Amino acid sequence: xxxxxxxxxxxxxxTVIFTCAVLLFPIxxxxxxxxxxxxxxxxFPPRFWPDDPQWGVFADLLATQPFGLWMWNTxxxxxxxxxxxxxxxxxxxxxxxxxxxxxxxxxxLFILTSKMLPATLLVIPLFAIFKxxxxxxxxxxxxxxxxxxxxxxxxxxxxxxxxxxPPELEHxxxxxxxxxxxxxxxxxxxxxxxxxxxxxxxxxxxxxxxxLYARTFLTTSESKxxxxxxxxxxxxxxxxxxNTIMAASLMAAVPIIGVYLFLERYLVGGLSSGSDK
Amino acid sequence: MATIDFKNVQKSYGEVHAIRDFTLHVxxxxxxxxxxxxxxxxxxxxxxxxxxxxxxxxxISIGGRDVTDAGPGKRDIAMVFQNxxxxxHMSVRSNIGFGLKMRGQDKAEINRRVEAAAETLxxxxxxxxxxxxxxxxxRQRVALGRAIVREPSAFxxxxxxxxxxxxxxxxxxxxIVNLQKRLGVTxxxxxxxxxxALTMATKIVVxxxxxxxxxxxxxxxxxxxxxxxxxxFIGSPGMNFFRGPVEVVDGRAQTRFGEQVVPLSxxxxxxxGGEAIFGIRxxxxxxxGDTGTPVALGLVESLGTxxxxxxxTPEGQAIGSLQKVIGSDDAGRDSATMLxxxxxxxxxxxxxxxxxxxxxxxxxxxxxxxxKALS
Numbered sequence: 001x002x003x004x005x006x007x008x009x010x011x012x013x014x015t016v017i018f019t020c021a022v023l024l025f026p027i028x029x030x031x032x033x034x035x036x037x038x039x040x041x042x043x044f045p046p047r048f049w050p051d052d053p054q055w056g057v058f059a060d061l062l063a064t065q066p067f068g069l070w071m072w073n074t075x076x077x078x079x080x081x082x083x084x085x086x087x088x089x090x091x092x093x094x095x096x097x098x099x100x101x102x103x104x105x106x107x108x109l110f111i112l113t114s115k116m117l118p119a120t121l122l123v124i125p126l127f128a129i130f131k132x133x134x135x136x137x138x139x140x141x142x143x144x145x146x147x148x149x150x151x152x153x154x155x156x157x158x159x160x161x162x163x164x165x166p167p168e169l170e171h172x173x174x175x176x177x178x179x180x181x182x183x184x185x186x187x188x189x190x191x192x193x194x195x196x197x198x199x200x201x202x203x204x205x206x207x208x209x210x211x212l213y214a215r216t217f218l219t220t221s222e223s224k225x226x227x228x229x230x231x232x233x234x235x236x237x238x239x240x241x242x243n244t245i246m247a248a249s250l251m252a253a254v255p256i257i258g259v260y261l262f263l264e265r266y267l268v269g270g271l272s273s274g275s276d277k
Numbered sequence: 278m279a280t281i282d283f284k285n286v287q288k289s290y291g292e293v294h295a296i297r298d299f300t301l302h303v304x305x306x307x308x309x310x311x312x313x314x315x316x317x318x319x320x321x322x323x324x325x326x327x328x329x330x331x332x333x334x335x336x337i338s339i340g341g342r343d344v345t346d347a348g349p350g351k352r353d354i355a356m357v358f359q360n361x362x363x364x365x366h367m368s369v370r371s372n373i374g375f376g377l378k379m380r381g382q383d384k385a386e387i388n389r390r391v392e393a394a395a396e397t398l399x400x401x402x403x404x405x406x407x408x409x410x411x412x413x414x415x416r417q418r419v420a421l422g423r424a425i426v427r428e429p430s431a432f433x434x435x436x437x438x439x440x441x442x443x444x445x446x447x448x449x450x451x452x453i454v455n456l457q458k459r460l461g462v463t464x465x466x467x468x469x470x471x472x473x474a475l476t477m478a479t480k481i482v483v484x485x486x487x488x489x490x491x492x493x494x495x496x497x498x499x500x501x502x503x504x505x506x507x508x509x510f511i512g513s514p515g516m517n518f519f520r521g522p523v524e525v526v527d528g529r530a531q532t533r534f535g536e537q538v539v540p541l542s543x544x545x546x547x548x549x550g551g552e553a554i555f556g557i558r559x560x561x562x563x564x565x566g567d568t569g570t571p572v573a574l575g576l577v578e579s580l581g582t583x584x585x586x587x588x589x590t591p592e593g594q595a596i597g598s599l600q601k602v603i604g605s606d607d608a609g610r611d612s613a614t615m616l617x618x619x620x621x622x623x624x625x626x627x628x629x630x631x632x633x634x635x636x637x638x639x640x641x642x643x644x645x646x647x648x649k650a651l652s
Contacts, residue, residue, distance in 0.1 A: 168358040168360055169364065172358060173364075175329075176350070176427075178350065182379075190364075191366055
């Protein structure tokens with residue numbers, strides 16, 4: 001292999017450092033805002049690091065707000081949305097990928113069009129439906145509403161992945177004695193692990209960051225608030241406690257990082273290599 | 278071991294008929310090869326036998342049991358796929374033992390049988406590896422191991438050698454034949470390679486356009502092809518064809534090949550009209566004698582002692598497009614050129630004039646209308 005020149009190496013490092021700096025700057029700013037004393041929040045020029053970091057802001061948040069409850073509700077919603085979206089998405093994508101359905105191509109595209117509708121457009125009809133079903137104020141309302149947004153895209157992501165898996169793998173499993181569902185569960189899904197992980201991550205992140213549906217369907221029941229709804233209430237009409245908001249936002253980001261670190265090992269592609277020639 | 282029977286099996290996709298009236302009986306322990314050009318329906322027939330494709334009509338029986346509507350797992354068959362279809366997330370041991378596990382065998386028995394199969398196929402050292410850590414030939418053997426470990430009634434193989442390089446293909450070919458002979462399991466093998474078919478099969482089914490053209494032993498297909506398609510498809514190089522007049526002299530039929538009068542072994546009554554299509558295998562042509570038609574050699578392909586000589590079909594005797602008759606596999610073949618296969622030490626040069634003679638009894642006669650053999 002040709003040895004890279006010093007200039008080339010410098011260019012690569014410079015690009016990586018610049019990109020990381022741009023991407024991580026908001027995180028840094030959140031940390032800075034959370035830890036700065038109130039008097040220094042609007043200082044100009046801003047300080048690189050506060051003289052006296054206010055580490056107690058995290059403890060204050062946990063003591064004054066039901067942060068644990070918000071976190072728990074959000075985890076419940078995100079996990080349930082992820083499981084529901086993946087279950088429906090896997091079955092729909094597998095059917096679209098493997099079975100010659102009459103109008104299957106059109107059906108696939110039609111599913112995708114529902115992704116193109118803005119969430120704000122769906123919120124009123126969904127509210128009317130959930131009200132008649134008595135689901136308003138229940139976490140299920142948010143789970144179902146978010147799934148309507150996630151399932152179409154999840155179906156397409158998974159269909160693309162299933163299309164890359166040779167159908168002979170399922171044929172072999174069927175000949176070996178599996179039922180069609182058994183072949184899907186025992187052979188196709190393990191091989192599709194990277195695709196499943198990417199879709200699960202997508203569903204989890206979308207659900208975790210939802211504000212619109214949670215705010216609309218859960219406003220009246222405080223005990224069901226999710227993190228984003230709870231954090232939004234910290235912004236008062238006359239006073240906004242930026243330290244607490246940023247501390248809460250930082251803590252809210254931790255589970256996402258955890259989920260990503262857990263799923264990262266499955267995101268690496270190429271698992272199916274070796275099945276064929 | 279089991280017999281296999283197809284009775285009037287049909288398969289169509291809407292208006293397209295992939296298989297028409299497929300009727301076949303395979304004896305216990307037979308090595309039956311389905312051969313034909315791409316798109317002839319051989320893989321579809323195999324998939325219907327495996328239960329991976331539904332039939333549109335007819336019945337399929339394995340060991341006398343009607344399995345037409347049974348699922349693939351209920352047919353007591355094992356299948357080797359063209360791309361091996363090994364489970365990439367499992368070790369070689371799990372791949373081979375998966376079918377036994379699905380059938381509820383206990384662990385100790387699975388281990389014993391997996392290890393026995395691995396020993397047969399020289400895979401013992403690789404049992405704990407994943408398929409991606411194996412070479413193409415080793416993966417192929419794992420696929421075979423997965424089939425033999427279950428001791429099924431029949432093996433189905435869908436072009437299992439087509440992904441191997443030429444040398445490994447020849448080696449694995451004989452390994453599969455030996456394995457099948459030792460186990461005595463009825464085997465259905467699909468290939469588009471007629472050399473594979475001739476060297477492996479005890480029974481060959483030649484297919485074209487979803488229709489069986491001929492069923493027979495390799496020797497029968499080679500010596501008595503049922504029609505022009507089979508005659509051209511079987512053999513390497515394929516049979517030479519030419520058009521010629523039919524004359525009856527003293528109650529015996531004869532034709533002409535250039536200057537040579539060729540007596541035919543067909544009763545004159547069988548020949549309708551004044552013309553027929555004739556076929557002669559490249560290895561049956563006599564080259565360089567004192568009799569026969571003089572021709573100027575075109576290309577001379579030397580394979581050591583064996584040579585393939587190209588020369589023009591006598592004027593007015595070419596049959597036109599062979600591709601229509603024989604199919605795309607021989608698309609490169611020009612009916613205006615004939616081939617002779619000789620094994621001798623003589624040197625042949627391009628442009629040299631030699632005499633070509635057609636020995637009596639080696640000429641095949643075909644009806645120009647139906648393309649069926651008359652001899």
